[in-house]
Every structure is written in C-alpha cells, then in structure tokens.
Amino acid sequence: MNDFMQFLVERREQILTLVWEHSYISFLAVMGGFLIAVPLGIILTRTKTINRYVMGFVNILQTIPSLALLGFMIPLLGIGAVPAIFALFLYSLLPMVRNAYTGIKEVDPALVEAARGMGMTSLQILWKVELPMAISIIMGGFRTATIYTISWATLAAVIGGGGLGYFVFTGLGVANNNMLITGALATAMLAMIADFITRKIQGVCTPKGLRAKRAD
Template identity: 45%
Template sequence: MTNLNIWEQFIQQSQLRWQEVLMSTFTHIQLVFFSMILAIVVGVTLGIVITRFPSFVTVVLGGAGVMQTIPSLALLGFMIPIFGIGIKTAIAALFLYSLLPIIRNTYTGIKDVDKGTREAAKGIGMTNMQILFKVELPLAIPVMMAGIRTAAVINVGTATLAAFIGAGGLGDFIFLGITRGIDGLILLGAIPAALLAIILEILLSSLERWTTPEGLK
C-alpha cells in the first residue's frame, strides 16, 4: 500500500470518526493525568525519603527499576486480578511504570545540592524541614522536572496499550487498525498520541522554567 493510500485512509477515517477521536483523546488524557499525579506524589515522596534514609536507596530504586523491566502488556495483565478490566488497571500500571525516573531524579537532584549550601542554611538557624522545602527542593527542581517529563512522555505512549484491557484511549484505533488491516486507523490513534506527547513536553518544559530559581536558569 502506498503512502498516498495510507493518508487517504487517515483522512477518510478522521472525517468519519472525529467525535470518537475527541472522546478517546479525553480518555487518554485522563489515564495519563491521574497516573502521573499519583506517580509524582509517591515518586517525589520516596525520592525525599531515601535521601534521609540511604539504606533504602537500593531497595526503592531497585524495586522501581524492576517495574520498568516488566513488559507493558505483562504489567497490565498482572494488574487485572487486582483491579479488574478497565481504567483502574490502566492507571495502576501506568503509575508503576512512571515511578523510576521520578524517584531517581528527585533523589539525584537533592543529593547533588552543594554541601556548603546546606551548611549555610543550618548556620542561619533553618530546621531540616525548612532546608528541604526552601533550599534543597528549589535547587533540585530542574533535575526533578527532567524525570517528570521523561515519565510523562513515556506514559503517553504506554497508555495506548490500555486498549487491550478495555480502558479506552487512543490505543483503541491502533488496535482496531491492526486487527482490520486499516493503516489509516493506526495513524488515527498514533498521530494524536504523538501530538499529546509533544504538547505535554512543551507544557512541562515551560513549567520547569517557571519553577526554576533565577540563578539556575
């Protein structure tokens, strides 16, 4: 099949299914949004905890690393007995898949804060919590945001597999296109997913610039 035929199919399917595309895009955004919120809350917390308790570094990073090595479809399959088929399972799997870069970058960002800066903060009477929130986390923001951006972009692509467990999203069109042999349908799912990843990267990059202290930009 020529490229022209593929694009003709894509245009035809877009005209026929644009409402479905909008609904699936909204579902896809929901999957990514809720799984990322959970991953950021848990990942940043764990990243902070292991900077305070170094003995847990290997266990936490190793456990999150194991999640990354499990194939996406297999991880979705493992979640089905716990959450059943549908959105909950997809969010749980995407959450686990997103943890490693967030935990690792939070840990690295805080550990890389200059020791002299910490000592200066202690010298002016800051408590450990004040040092964390007023010194360490602001200075670690660029590294932490890099981990969040990586997790988010990976999440958008992985979320297309949610179609295989009935969770919806743009993967529905990819799955349907593969089973029916219609390349235009595959593009109908792949192109919006790629655009979502690009838009998310731009938004998070802007957020990173906004939250980064002036001296680090």
Template identity: 55%
Template sequence: MNNIWSSLQERSADIVKAVGEHIYISGLSVLFGILVAVPIGIMLAGNRLKWVNSTVFTIANLLQTIPSLALLAILIPLLGIGTWPAIFALFLYSLMPLMRNTFAGFEAVDPSLVEAAKGMGYSAQQRLFRIQLPLAFPYIMAGIRTTTVYIISWTTLATLIGAGGLGQLIFSGMGVNKKELIIVGALLAVILALITDFLLGLIEKWISRKVRVNPASTTV
C-alpha cells in the same frame, strides 16, 4: 492522505473521546506517581542507611523491567479490567524515573549551602523548601517530563484491558485492516506527547523564574 482526513471527519467523535481518555489515564498515572515517588526520593536522599536506598531502588527497577503486556495481564485477575487497573499499571511504571531524578537532584545540592542555612538557624523544613527543593527542581522536572512522554506512549496499550484511549483507534485499525486509523491513533499520541512536553517546559521555566536560590545568602 485523503483516507486519513476522511477518517478524521467520519470518526471525529470517537477520536475526541479517545484523546480525552488518553489524557485522563496518562495524567492521573503521572500525578499519582509524582505524589508517591517525589516524597520517597526526597526521603531517600536524606537517608544514610544505604541498604534501605538499595532495596527501594531495586524494587522500583524490578517493576520497571516487567513487560507492559505481562503487567497488564497480571493485574486482570487482581483488579479486573478497565481504566483504574490501567492507571495503576502505568503508575507503577512512573515510579522509578521520578524517584531516581528526585534523588539525583537532592544529591546534587551542595552540602555547604545546606550547612550554611543550618548555621543561620533554618529549620529542616526551611532548608528543604528554601534551599534543597529549588536547587533540585530542574532534576525533578526533567524526570516528570521524561516520565510523562513515556506514559503517554505506554497508555496506548491500556485499550487491551478495556481502558480506551488512542490505543483503541490503533487496535481497531489493525482489526479491520484500516491503516489510516492506525496512523491517526499513533500520530495523535505523538502530538499529545510533544504538546505535553512543551507545556511542561513552559511551566518549568515559569516556576524557575519565580523560585531562585541565592548561594551567597542561602535565601530564596
């Protein structure tokens, strides 16, 4: 325990830098994933061509099954090394769970509510933002929370292509045989994932209180 505390004190600047890099890489990866996967999930839920849905999900599944190290190695000759190739790789991994949860959320919306809103003269945009999106929101947030935890964990591998992050502490500890550095890096990654999940949970509760759907009148 004393060795861990000593490492924290001696390398505090490196640790702070590594935490900042880790948050930056994982945060942008998830953000880009949300901006791409959620709209695609919404479009797929409204699409009636099953072969299109099957094709998109198959491609996303294939990306998900590629081993992390293999994907990083593939990207090196294409994008080089550094932060952005790592962000791109993690972005690809975020697509499937975000897309799947968004699709499931919209599929779970009671069609009678949508039809009732349509009968009341709601436009497609109004039905989306006033009915479907609020009801699908818990599914979407579940996908975001799960994906974020996974991405924070996988970001430790980003150091292998020079992107930094907490993986730098872990691999440095392995290189110089310092277990305390490995423990500090791994522990901080776990703590960061738990804190992020907790904060996202608070955000979900706050937004859920703000946005309510009344099934009887199909209004927010």
C-alpha cells in the same frame, strides 16, 4: 489521502473521545506517581538503609514487559481504566524517584551547612534550600515520565482501559491503515504537546539564577 481525511471527518467525535480518555488516563497516572515519587525520593536521601532496596524495586518494575504488567493487574483490579492507570502509575515512578533523589543529593553541601549554621531546621532547609535548587531536575523527571506514560497508555486499550490504543490495535487487527495512522499520529501529537507544556513548567520552576547559568 482523501480516504484518510474522510475518515477523520466521519470519526471526529470518536477521535476526540479517545483523545480525552488517553489524556486523563495518562494525567492521573503521572500525577499519582509524582505525589508518591517526590516524597519517596526525598526520604531516600535521608536514609541509606532502604535506599538500595527501594531503588532496586522501582528499577525491577521497569523491566517487566508492559503487557505482562497489565496482565497482572486483571486478577487484582479487573479490566478497564483503573488497572491501566495503576500499571501506568507504577511505570512512571522510576524517572521521578530517581530525579528527586539525584536533585536533592546534588545540592551543594556548603549551602546546606550554611543554612544549618543560620539556625534553620531540617524542614526549613528542605523547603528553602534543597527543593528550590533541585526543582529543575525534579521537574525534568516529571517531564520524562509524562512523555513515556502517554506512549505506554496506548496499551490501556488491551484491557478495556480506552484511549488511542483502541485505534492502534483495532487498526492492526482489521488491517485498517486509517485507524492505525490516526491512533499513532494522535498519540505522537499528545506527547509533543505534553513535552512543550512540561518544558515550560520546568522553565518556570527553575530559579532565575540557575536558568541564567544554564543559558551560559
């Protein structure tokens, strides 16, 4: 235990640097995924012709082993943070696309028809009816993708992308338990913090009426 505490003290600057790298790699990947996935999920509710193909493609991305996907990125984007972020971005798409699609589709059709009867345009219905009713489910997908991405981001170190995976894989390679435990614990703590923050965001985004209904 004393050795571990001494390791934390001696490597504190490196630990903070790796935590920062891990955080921004994960953040950029998830935010990029969110900006693409939510509009895509909405579009899929409007058209049935491409629905099965897009969802099938996104599902296939999830079946590709993480290391294999990172390997595919090297010939295209080289090594470093950029290919790692792009690979994590692809992995983050499924839960957010699926939740955006599900959230919009589960809005009560009677509410949509009532809004249309009041003279609202399709865009107004989306912004004033569908998105407010679906936002909790959409943010649930964002929350899931964020937690998964933080755990997957440890693999970024394999292609020189930085992050806490450096401690994990280096610790495994040289049989240094202090490095391995530090990398694993720091990643778990980041995931817990992200879970707490995204849960709060999801709660704030959920309309009060739906919040009270779920509490019951």
